[in-house]
Amino acid sequence: MSDILYLLLGFLGFLGLFYGGNVLVKGTVQTANVLNIPAHLIAITIVALGTSAPELVVSINAVLKGSPDLAWGNVVGSNIANLLLVIGGASLYITLRDDSKSLRLDIFWMILSTIILFIFGYFFRSLNPIFGFIFILTLFTILIIMTFNAEKNEHDYDLIYTKSFFSPLTIGLCLTFGGIIVVLISSEILISSAIKMSMSFGIEQSLIGVTIVALGTSLPEISASVAAARNGHTDIAIGNVLGSNLFNSLGILGASSIASYPKNLETPLSFVNYDLPIMLLATLILGGYLFYFKRVERIFGPLLIILYMLYISFNFIYK
Numbered sequence: 001m002s003d004i005l006y007l008l009l010g011f012l013g014f015l016g017l018f019y020g021g022n023v024l025v026k027g028t029v030q031t032a033n034v035l036n037i038p039a040h041l042i043a044i045t046i047v048a049l050g051t052s053a054p055e056l057v058v059s060i061n062a063v064l065k066g067s068p069d070l071a072w073g074n075v076v077g078s079n080i081a082n083l084l085l086v087i088g089g090a091s092l093y094i095t096l097r098d099d100s101k102s103l104r105l106d107i108f109w110m111i112l113s114t115i116i117l118f119i120f121g122y123f124f125r126s127l128n129p130i131f132g133f134i135f136i137l138t139l140f141t142i143l144i145i146m147t148f149n150a151e152k153n154e155h156d157y158d159l160i161y162t163k164s165f166f167s168p169l170t171i172g173l174c175l176t177f178g179g180i181i182v183v184l185i186s187s188e189i190l191i192s193s194a195i196k197m198s199m200s201f202g203i204e205q206s207l208i209g210v211t212i213v214a215l216g217t218s219l220p221e222i223s224a225s226v227a228a229a230r231n232g233h234t235d236i237a238i239g240n241v242l243g244s245n246l247f248n249s250l251g252i253l254g255a256s257s258i259a260s261y262p263k264n265l266e267t268p269l270s271f272v273n274y275d276l277p278i279m280l281l282a283t284l285i286l287g288g289y290l291f292y293f294k295r296v297e298r299i300f301g302p303l304l305i306i307l308y309m310l311y312i313s314f315n316f317i318y319k
Helices: 003-035 039-051 053-064 068-090 103-124 129-149 168-200 205-216 219-230 234-259 269-293 300-318
Strands: none
Touching: 003 039, 003 168, 003 219, 003 234, 039 053, 039 103, 039 129, 039 168, 039 219, 039 234, 053 068, 053 168, 053 219, 053 234, 068 103, 068 219, 068 234, 068 269, 068 300, 103 129, 103 234, 103 269, 129 234, 168 219, 219 234, 269 300
16 A cells, blocks of 8 residues: 555544544433433443453453563553543643542542552562452442442433434434444554554654554544543543543453463563553542542643653653
């Protein structure tokens, strides 16, 4: 293929992310309204699980192909990208605010899962497949607790496509899952075209890995959260990040350790000294701020994005 064709594919990928993100947000809002539950709950469960699918596929494939370092890097790097890049990008449009009664409990679960990941990665330097199975059971337990503790919907959202052969709930669910599928396909098209173009220009694969590939698996979260912020549904933007980090820390890393059976999922030394401490620090600071203030002001948007770019730069320089 020519560079022009890769460029066109990349442009189509961007359009797909924009369109899919908006459809996903509309479906989430409609489903939440019909079920009389907060959109925050759907964002932190269904949407977060759907947008975390690329991390799951990449991590398990990496382990099965004998590259456990990529699995750790994908999970830890995605957690950092969600906190700095996704929250930062979404807060460029509007102050992110979430007044859900369950927000602080959800933040607690996200911070707890990150601390558990840090303990196994930093102190034990590996994750046993048995503990990986426990990680997944813990994740499902937390999701059940979240569901039962969810309050009734306090927002009066308008239903869309109410006059239709299908019920409003069916339409909402179809838009939600359809939006997730469009976002995932579009992100794959965009990252593939970006890699091909970068290689054709002679850019080193190591640089591609720490930039395009690392950002690629976070594109679904970016698309969903930015679309939610642009449409004023900031609770969805925040819930998507909290849920994605929860899934990454317990679900994806747990599944990756099971895939590594009978071996343990060893932690790369470079992650012990650099990435894991940064992930924990970003989680405690930003999570603590959200826990106390329940918002992220627009002024923090550029700052968070700059911090992420610095993280990527130092990652490439010192590794």
